[in-house]
Amino acid sequence: MGVYELDGRKALVSGGGQGLGEGIARALARAGAAVMIGDINTETGKATAAALRDSGATAGFVELDVREDSSWEAAVGQTVSELGGFDILINNAGVELSALLVDLDPDDVRRMLEVNILGVGLGIKHAFRAMRPDGPAGAGGAVISMSSVAATIAFPGIAAYSATKSAVDRLTRVAAMESGKLGYGVRVNCLYPGLVATEMGVKLAQDVVELGLFPSVDEAIGGVVGLTPLGRLGEVADMADAAVFLASDAARFITGAALPVDGGMGM
Template identity: 65%
Template sequence: MANGRLDGRKALITGGARGIGAAVAQALAQAGAAVMIGDVLADLAKQTARGIAQTGARAGAVALDVSDDAQWARAVGTVVDELGGFDILINNAGIEITSLVADLQAADLRRMCEINVVGVGLGLKHAFRAMRPGGEAGRGGAVVNVSSVAATIAFPAIAGYSATKSAVDRLTRVAAMEAGKLGYGIRVNCVYPGLTPTEMGMKLATDIVANKLAPDVESAVSAVVAQTPLGRLATVDEIADAIVFLCSDDARFITGAGMPVDGGMGM
């Protein structure tokens, strides 16, 4: 990745304290952006930001429950005030609660919708208000929403999660159309990551075993690898590199797109 691709850009990454979000924050900073990590894990977010700052990049952290409209307003204000602008939003925060369809719980479905759908929708809202002409930042920008390969395939025990990640895809495309038609100067895209060996990814493998869909975690992971033409799991850095590309001027004529970063699993 070329340093300097995002020089002068100011980014907010939700769910950036760990996993894919932390890798994205690091990659954006490496490419020249100043980054703000928004997360409910406030202490871990600060720790991740400190680690990025030690590389010489500008980095900070802000408490953010993405399902809370007022917290979004405060977080965006913090980004503008502390970083001096707002050009990039990465809607990465998300949760997955595994369940067979016959065992679905209303509370679990509502919780996933609150974080995965409402959270992304509110992020788009506040990014648009800040980045569009006349907004707090007012220079346009780029939004990348993190969907999932689960939005493109039928995989057992993740019906609720798949539904919410499919909604992220639709939010992306409508938002991109609105931003273009209204002259906001904001590009909106999404990525579909494949399974990565993060805490969340490995919990899914454990849950698959608990639901008697695989005899052990190794078999659960092997089943995913067997469905992936490139024959392995994704790395967080591979997801992050794709997101940096979509934020950069290299992708200046790309909006309303969904980019698979799944080793071919969803094709």
């Protein structure tokens, strides 16, 4: 097996029913992994799992509300029982709600805190419990969480979102240290994706226009491209391939790292 292949690995992808999560799930499957799609949206989650099976992959679906400890416990348990193990967690589920700081809505901030920070923390918790030597999977593994280029730049209108994605970086580094010190055998890393034209990415462009920060969606996207040395938006495949790398043996000596996949925007 090549170092970038994932034959025999078993993965759970939170928010895997659409957008970046779906792209990562497909890339993991192409690399040989069996994939469980975890999503709060049962319709899209089941559809993605079915499409993966139609392509010849081993795949399943489990309803997952990342804000709930019991939901994570059940999702990880189903992953282990249905796939026969658990080696890879992709902490992808997230939400972005734009606002100027002078108009900050506490409820919107709490929602982002719960999904983007608590959700990632609970995912790491249950991955550790399953993957460590005394866990039901017990063979170690890899956790890859989605931070964002928003954690490294001062882009207007996304202060609270940026704060939550900065927290993902800190969770990653502390988790990597705990895993190493306690002998869990789990590598923990995160990605810093640049702006991708998924539903969430397009909505961000629309939001900053509505906030009066840009005259049009094209201008907003152009502003992002203008800040990006490689001169384009990111693509789902850019992020998905990086996730496969971090999950693979090619990254076997990498933990506690934050990998920018942003075309240089955050440097």
